[in-house]
Amino acid sequence: MCHIYAKDKGSLQKLLGTSGLLDWSQFTLLAGVDSKHLDAVKELAACKNTPTETELVMFVMILEDASHLKDPESDLASRLKPLTTAHAELVNSQWKHGSSKSSYNSIVSYISNYPSLCVTAEDGTPVSWLLLYHHSALGLLYTSPEHRRKGHARLLVTTMAKALLEQGRPVYSFVEEDNLASYSLFTSLGFSHKPDYRAVWFQLNPR
Incomplete structure (x- = not known):
């Protein structure tokens, strides 16, 4: 994995x-390409006869107004716990980009090295969770269908955001353009995005 920064x-x-x-002959995922620079990548790929495909287009939601982060209800807050690596298989099974050994290993790494939170059922099983990616973005937010519309996701994002802010860290998340539920949640909590900026997940030699 490498990170590339360029302004033009x-x-x-x-x-x-x-x-x-x-290696322009192998599958490569360019994650988070500025949409304004995507043509530059496409032109270079065309010169190398490399097939390409746009995988995802994302809003970059940044928390700029923390006043919307309200204290959670005490009964829900009492069910908050960090995830453990024992939960990695469960998280992997519900992740849109999961279900492979590679994605499982990524989740184990996220849980082992970065903050995470879950809301548990009475038997201690996670029913909703939120992780941090290696680049510190909030991600893998999920709530099982039977537990939705109960404030779990709002609680997780609020609690994690407050903890990160206390540490002086930026709070942001990538939200797919067509994910209206997540977009509404994050905007209601004070997150916003630049109207002219999108982050693109772009594949070289698509699988």
Whole structure:
């Protein structure tokens, strides 16, 4: 995994074209490409005869107004716990991009190295959860269908956001353009996005 930063088309193409940086004959996922720079990537891929596919287009939701983060109800808050690696298989089974050994390993890494939270049922089983990716974005937010519309997701995002803010860390999340439920949740909690900015997940040599 590598991170590439560029502010203009020319420098991005120069970086991506650096010998040995990418194997243009293998599957590669470019995660979070600025939509304004996507044409630069497509042009370079075309020059190398590499097939491409846009996987996802995301809003980058950033918490700029923390006043909407209200204290949770005490009965729900008492059911909050960190996830453990024993829960990785459950999380993997419900993740849109999960169900593989690779995604399972990623989830184990997230739980082991970064903050996570879940709301548990009476028997201690997680019914709703929220993790942090390696780049500190809130992610993998999920609530089992029978427990939805009870404030679980709002509680998880609020609690995690407050903890991160107390540590002086940025609070943000990637939300797919067509995920209206998540978009509504995050905007109601004070998150916003730049109207002219999208982050694109872009595949080279799509699987």
